[in-house]
Amino acid sequence: MIDKERIYTVFFNLLRSGLWSKPIEAVEQLPLSPVEWKQIYDMAVAQTVEGLVFDAVERLDELHLPPTDIWMKWLVRVTKIEQHNKLMNQCLAEQILFFNNLEISPVLLKGQGVARHYEAPLRRSAGDIDWYFSTKEDYEKVNSWVTQKEVPVQYMPGRSMCYSYKGLEIDHHTNLIDLHNPFVKPFLNEFVRAEREHDRFIKVEGVACRVLSPVLNSVQVVSHVLKHLLSFGLGLRQLCDVARLYYVHFKDIQGHGLDKIYRRLGIGRWVVLLHDLLVRYLGLERRWLPYQADRAVHADWVMEDILRVGNFGFFDERYPEGQEVATGGRKNSFLRVGKNLLKYGRYAPMESVFFPLVQTYTRVFIK
Template identity: 25%
Template sequence: MMVMEVIQRNFFRLLRGGAFGCTGEAIEPMSPWKWNTLYNISLVHGVATLVYDGIKLYGDDFFMQIPPGLKAKWEKTKDQTVKAYTEGLDGLARLFDAMNHEQMRPILMHGQSLAALYDEPSHRTNGDVDIFLPYAPQAKKAEAWAKANGQQACKTERGTLQYSYNGLEVEHYTQAIRLTNFFLNKKLQGIINREVRCCDSTYIYIGDSKIETLPPTLGLLLTMLRIAHYTIIEGIRLRQLVDLGMTLRKAGNSIDFVKLQKWIDQLHFRRMAQLEGAMLVEFFKFEEDEIPFMDAKGSKDTKKVNDDIFSFKAGHSDDWYFTQGKNIFVRTSDSGAMTWQLKHVARFFGYYPAESITALSSSFAHSLSHIEE
């Protein structure tokens, strides 16, 4: 365990440095195997380029002794991330220009809209282009357009539409996010629909192209709900937590925290929101007064989350199973996935019980549907 604790401490020091510019703690010495393990962890969490930025920031530290081969591999990962982002910008602009010309009102979610908050937007690892289409007539029109102008258009099991467009992987959503609890989801969809219709639109610009994004307060809520989903069901990914920190630091003045607190209560989300705030304090050294939705009297215990972040098949390098996927993501394989998920949901049940039960039931039913007779 002592081996992993050193890796964890250095990992967070470098991630804090790369993402938020923190350099107050010295790097501890590590062996080549430990550095390789840290690199793999950064891939799993989608923050490899941010950690590499931290490495450059700590360049003069005496114990910043990364094997040359691994450092070159890390730099290649960074170059791939930047290239994917840069090459995707032109395609993204053309996609939104075409959809706006047809008056579909596409709204960009996640990915590139959050990357705009970063000091170096190209250093955020992005996946597919996620587009929210809040109005049914425009969503139907967008589906027909995608099938006519995109490639390999198909409906997913979640009911979204996936297709390729000039090298971009695109996904259409008619619900920006969905909770598995019927009653909570009904409240959430009401919040989203009212907010999209009543609030001033916000935009990012790529050249002359104007791209609508979610209203800031709603965007923050959805980021927090995504973190909740990963924490409860799949295991937290630190890229989303960095997004949360960036939103608070860079867009906090645009957020209505009174409204956000009301939504948190309506969705019975307070304990999970408290945990997310505690993670920002513990892992990224935020001050509590930077997190208005955090309850000063609430629990600050993040041990379960910390264990979850690093709960791979640790102990020996042969016990780590990584497979390189597209867009530089790494996935772990585990034949006991269902057993793991049962135990995992049980660990975090208390933070969001109303959603945890239905999320597990939904996941279990989905798994059964894939069992061949």
């Protein structure tokens, strides 16, 4: 019989080791059986942290390594992640040059901009390439340029467009922060306007790429995490992104009143839960948090949800027959989202109310 507690202990120790490039703890739990290693591997894939965990596995002595078949399968997968990230960086640089020719300077959101904060950026599992355009004119100008290239495009409710470029999914957005409560919009708009004056530039394949300021980037990534928790769920990779952002930009963030900003945005209580996960499960030292909570909380129930449903809810074993990973479809969508809204409503009440209302409105009325 599989000891799940042991599996979780080893998994999180490996994850923390890979995330922070530190020695592996709890080695007394090793070695594992082939079945146990298969569970560790499957969990890492479901949570899209297989590269980070593999980074730690490579530090194990020979007696503690996984079986050869799992090791080789894992190595091939991580190698493909690294190759994919290199392709993404090349395509990012090409797109920036295209945008420069159009005299447009969009902001790169999440993704490769956050990956650079990792010890091994190429081993972070990548998703889409997301660009934010500050004005409607820039957004429509770029979209017009894309459609002239005769590539399939899809417009999504809420002013977003996605298309394929060299096999990668590219998303264009006009919405920067994934918060839906209309009552915080005046403060949010002013906050964004002020922080946009502190945009930064990073080098991608030798090309300058615009990214958000550390404070605004933190709010953007944290709100994106909440958005997915309110819908179908997310993987541990998104939490790792927050942890690395906080750690790398601690000096840039500290003293900027991020606690007050979160509270003004109506998500302060939920962020306290998030911070508990970052410290107790992901190993972020409490001193690297942007502020200390007034009271202690234990968000184990949130982690249970994350481990159950996997990346964006595609690995929820309660809905296996849908082949959701392959089809992109969701089983029992209304019920699943409804349960999440109720669970998190206590910690982000206004978002839990307005998230489904705004989603419904944009799908019905905005074309």
